[in-house]
Structure formats: C-alpha cells, structure tokens
Amino acid sequence: MPAVGLLTLGLLVGTLGLPAASASDTTLPAPEVESTDAATDALTEVRELADGRTETGRDLTMALRELRLHQDELSPTDRTAARRLLNRPPTKYQWASEQVQQFGGVLVHWDAGTVTPAYVSQVGTVVNNVLATYTGSGYRAPKSDGTNGGVAAGLLDIYLVDFAAKGEFGLYGYCDSDAPPPNNGPYDVSAYCAFDNDYAEYPGTPDNTLNVTAAHELFHAVQFAYDYEEDRWFLEATATWVEDELYDDVNDNWQYLAASPLRQPRQSLDQWTETGLRQYGEWIFFRYLSERWPTRQGALPVIMRRLMDRVDGAAGGPDTYSMRAIERELKARGTSLAKVYADFSDANRRPQVTYEEGASYQAAAPSATWKLSKRHPDTRVRRTTVNHLASATARLVPGAKVAGDKWRLRVKLDLPSQHAAAVISSYRTDGVVKTRPVRLDRHGRGTAVVRFDGRTVRYVEVTLVNTSARYRCWRAQPDARVLYSCRGKPRDQRQPMLIRARAIR
The missing domain is CATH 2.60.120.1050 (Jelly Rolls)
Structure with a gap:
C-alpha cells in the first residue's frame, strides 16, 4: 500500500474517535522469518541421519554440506538448532576432557576415557596411510583449516566419537568444513573428520569398518580441496568407488549394488535421491571406467584423478560440473560418453566377465x-x-x-x-x-x-x-x-x- 494511503487511513481512524494508543500498550512482535524449503530439508536430513531415523548406510557428510550452504536461509530458531549440529565434536557432544595426539600431519582428538590408546594409534596409522595413497596417486591433500582444531596449524583433525552412546546409531563417520566457500567461489575448502571410537557395534570386523570408512570419508576431505559444491551424486559415487580400490578384500560397497545401474538400469546414472542409496550404487560406473582404462599413478587409476582435475573449483581450476567433466575426459581418450555408456549398459548384462570381481555381482532381469x-x-x-x-x-x-x-x-x-x-x-x-x-x-x-x-x-x-x-x-x-x-x-x-x-x- 502506498505511504499516502497509510496516512489517509490514519486520519480516518482518528476521525472515528478511536482512543489513542497509551504508553502502556505493547507492540506486537514482528513474525519470525521462516526457513526456506531447501534449508528446512537440509536441517531435517541432518537431524534424521544423526538420530538414526533414516536408511542405514547413508552418509552424513553431504547432508552437513547442504546445511552449511543453506544455514543463512534458516529462521533464527532453526539457525540456533543448526549451529549445535554443525559444531565440532568437543562442543557438540560436550566432551569432559579433550585429549589429542599428533601423527605426522594428522591430529587425533578424543574425550578422555572413551578410546583405548591402541585404537588412537591405529586411527593415526590408517589415516596417514590413506592420505599417503591419495597424494601418491596425484590427488591434492586436504586443505588446512589453520588452528580451528585448537592446536597447531596445518594438521588434519580427526575426532573419535562414540556415536552409539550419543544416540547416533548407524553413523559410521563424516567430514565437514567450518568455512563453506563464498557464493562466487573459489570452491575449495578445508576439512575435518569424525570416526567412531571403536566400530564394535557395526557389521563386519572393526578393522575393516575403520579402513573403508577412512577411505570413503577422507576422499571427501580430498574432494573438498577441489570443489565443495560439486554434484552430490558424483562426490558420493567416487568416494564409494575408492573404498574398493584401497581395501579390495573388504567389499563393503557391494551392499549398494542392489541400487545401482547394474541392477536398476532403467534409472538415470547421475541421480542423487533424498531417500535410498542410489548415489552410492553409482560407484559401479566408475569401476567400469577404471577397469577399462586401468593405467595408474601410484595406487589409483589416472582416469579418476583426471575427473577431479576437471571439476576443480579452486582458483584457476576449470570448475566443470560432473557429467561434462566425464564427457570431456572420454573425448580426450578418443571416445564419447554416448559410446561408453552404451557399452557399459550392454556389459552390465554379463558382470561376471565384465568386472574383475563380477562373479559376485548380479545383473538385472531383462525389461x-x-x-x-x-x-x-x-x-x-x-x-x-x-x-x-x-x-x-x-x-x-x-x-x-x-x-x-x-x-x-x-x-x-x-x-x-x-x-x-x-x-x-x-x-x-x-x-x-x-x-x-x-x-x-x-x-x-x-x-x-x-x-x-x-x-x-x-x-x-x-x-x-x-x-x-x-x-x-x-x-x-x-x-x-x-x-x-x-x-x-x-x-x-x-x-x-x-x-x-x-x-x-
């Protein structure tokens, strides 16, 4: 309504003889700004994953990312709740006495009395081995967060949490960043990670579970050093792919094949779903690429690092989105995504001869x-x-x-x-x-x-x-x-x- 209209309305009210407002009258508070749908969904997803109210096997890392990217769109009340969820473990879980031990470039944190010294050493060794494998294969190291971990600068902080004791059942671990990128980039950010304090309550052996969780989550930390905001399906599928590259005998990622292009060929390759495990099952496409182009630098196939180079959103990087990066990499190799995807679709009809471990895979029934x-x-x-x-x-x-x-x-x-x-x-x-x-x-x-x-x-x-x-x-x-x-x-x-x-x- 124009201002003149408001003035006229005020004059009319006065002529009707309504009483003037007294000093004791109270002004109604302004309504609270509501959260956007995207921000509400991000907050809900983090809450459900943290509380064990969603499908087992989903990763908290990408949910935390979405919440950080949308936290400015939350209402004041929801923003307060989000801050609690986004705190680092010592604050989030109200640790009584934080302990730390350095292992090279890694700093392991835990609450006194919740972790054995042997397990702390094991985590330090596993994390350093995984990171050495990634850097030895040409990947960028996780970006430093300075002294945000409370000790020396330049260390990757790893927090050990008894997730089950905190009511976060089914949570294997996660990585997060204190500083999401500016709206217009660059999009590379630092990371810290959290793992369980013993993996005693999980399927499989504790050693195997720690190993594949470290491989998966630390690959997210590496991805953050390229592009924090890259497509979710790509980040999850490639992090699931690398588990089997580092720990080939564990085969934890086989559990996702039921929700993969191998078993669900009529669903699009590059989808991330709010519910379900499809984005994890899509790792099989990257297994196909890395077996078809197996040349390695260090321990890992070069083609996969080239994809990360192509999506690189750091300063000076090409900042290409996931599928275009795949298209360009395949074109550089003298073929096309169209041809490769047709070959992939046909090859999945007989996984036992297509994949190194294909004897244990199951194809979909014909349409x-x-x-x-x-x-x-x-x-x-x-x-x-x-x-x-x-x-x-x-x-x-x-x-x-x-x-x-x-x-x-x-x-x-x-x-x-x-x-x-x-x-x-x-x-x-x-x-x-x-x-x-x-x-x-x-x-x-x-x-x-x-x-x-x-x-x-x-x-x-x-x-x-x-x-x-x-x-x-x-x-x-x-x-x-x-x-x-x-x-x-x-x-x-x-x-x-x-x-x-x-x-x-």
Missing part, C-alpha cells in the same frame, strides 16, 4: 523377454520409454522348433534421431557372447540380423540406450527430491523407443 517359435515368430512392434543415461533390454529366446543353420533373428528399431544407441548381443550355448552396436540412420532407425539357431544360440539381447547428457542447468527446485548433474533438468527424459523382432529363415 522384457519373448520366446519366438515357428507358430509365433514375431513380437510385433513394442514400445518403451527410456530416461537419460539409462537403458532397457529385450531378450529374444529361440523356441523349441527354431533350430537349424538357416534361422535368423531380424530386429528393427525406431529410436530418437539423437542421443540414442542400441547394442545387440548373442549368447551362445558354448558360453561365447558376440556383441555389436546396431547402426542407426539419421532418423534413429536401424536393422540388425543375427543367427538364431536354437541349437547354438541360448538367447539374443537388444539393449536400448538413452545416451543424452543434456540438461537445463541450475533449474532444479531447491526442495527437489531427486537431483541430477549441475542441479539441472534433463532435457531428454522418457524418450520413446520402438523395437520389433522376428525369427526368419
């Missing part, structure tokens, strides 16, 4: 299976839709009387004219698999013919792939339950794909 016979040789035209960086597989099985050298399977495809691919693979009775891409014309149409003799062919699979990595970046809603690369909206979701298969001779 559809048809048995073709002399009487019913044709599937007719079948239609499906496929999201970006996802795939669907049709399996064609020769019937009992489809036997003889002359039998062939003819597959006709009608796919989008861009950002689509198909791979056809024949699985023979002798265990040999023959695979090749289906050539598509500029309209997305293609035909493939392969042998279909039931005596020598068990089945044929056709994998349809949406290879799009196009986004309208930074368009996701602040409270979105699923996020993709660059917080973008994928431009090529639910792409229609048609297939028709016929047994012929």
